[in-house]
Amino acid sequence: MTALGYLQRPVLAWREITAADIAAVHALHLAATEVVGRPDLIRPESRSFFEKIVAAAGKIIGVFDETGLRAYGVLQWDLSFEEDPYGPLGLGPGDGLAKLAGTAVRPSAWGQGLHRQLIAWRIIEARRLGFRHLYATSAPGNARSWTNLMDEGFRVRAVKEQYGGHLRYLLARPVDKQADADTNGDWCEVADIGRQRDLIASGREGAAWRAGKDGHAILYVPRP
Numbered sequence: 001m002t003a004l005g006y007l008q009r010p011v012l013a014w015r016e017i018t019a020a021d022i023a024a025v026h027a028l029h030l031a032a033t034e035v036v037g038r039p040d041l042i043r044p045e046s047r048s049f050f051e052k053i054v055a056a057a058g059k060i061i062g063v064f065d066e067t068g069l070r071a072y073g074v075l076q077w078d079l080s081f082e083e084d085p086y087g088p089l090g091l092g093p094g095d096g097l098a099k100l101a102g103t104a105v106r107p108s109a110w111g112q113g114l115h116r117q118l119i120a121w122r123i124i125e126a127r128r129l130g131f132r133h134l135y136a137t138s139a140p141g142n143a144r145s146w147t148n149l150m151d152e153g154f155r156v157r158a159v160k161e162q163y164g165g166h167l168r169y170l171l172a173r174p175v176d177k178q179a180d181a182d183t184n185g186d187w188c189e190v191a192d193i194g195r196q197r198d199l200i201a202s203g204r205e206g207a208a209w210r211a212g213k214d215g216h217a218i219l220y221v222p223r224p
């Protein structure tokens with residue numbers, strides 16, 4: 001990068017979101033969701049959800065630039081108001097499970113890798129706080145979201161209908177790194193929900209992805 005390039009790079013400040021920032025977090029959530037234009041792909045959050053997180057249920061990391069909040073990511077550990085997070089993962093309340101519970105990047109800053117950085121920050125923070133497992137939900141149709149989670153070590157463990165009947169991958173990873181996946185598995189079209197459900201029901205999981213010819217994501221399911 002040239003010296004001018006460095007000068008043009010925005011200075012980003014990372015800090016925890018406080019109650020005073022909630023309006024900005026909610027506004028960014030609404031703005032990013034509107035640009036995606038598919039309400040079925042992103043769970044709509046109320047302002048009170050973010051207030052509850054900051055008060056005690058978790059924490060939110062924010063990335064700020066000279067114009068304000070550029071991105072945020074939610075780490076939630078009070079899972080009492082979530083739809084059964086434990087059953088499909090074979091875990092219980094004593095197993096140290098926390099959730100990556102939503103994220104948004106200002107649309108003008110999309111494509112700069114901030115989402116992966118927000119995921120990585122929350123994995124490190126969860127480890128520091130003593131959690132042992134993390135999970136997240138993501139719509140199969142929101143490939144930008146789940147491919148970044150998979151690139152940060154999350155695996156597809158279930159395909160569920162959630163949040164009022166919308167399809168969601170349930171993705172999870174241990175906080176510590178897990179063993180590499182087998183390389184002789186199956187590639188599965190994301191649109192083929194039935195096949196993915198069958199493979200997962202036989203004890204397998206989605207461990208990686210690749211872009212198909214037209215750029216759409218295809219899920220890799222290794223052999224157990």
Ligand SMILES: CC(C)(COP(=O)(O)OP(=O)(O)OC[C@H]1O[C@@H](n2cnc3c(N)ncnc32)[C@H](O)[C@@H]1OP(=O)(O)O)[C@@H](O)C(=O)NCCC(=O)NCCS
Pocket residue numbers: 032033036042043101102103104105106107108109110111112113114115116138142144145148
């Ligand atoms: C999903 C999201 C967090 C990804 O954030 P991000 O930091 O931009 O992620 P990336 O940098 O990996 O970019 C993802 C892809 O967005 C696309 N993209 C980049 N710039 C874009 C733009 N200006 N317009 C449209 N798409 C763009 C690209 O396909 C990019 O991948 P590529 O650079 O490898 O081609 C962000 O798109 C977002 O805020 N979406 C709305 C909220 C949401 O879906 N949250 C997740 C579920 S809660």
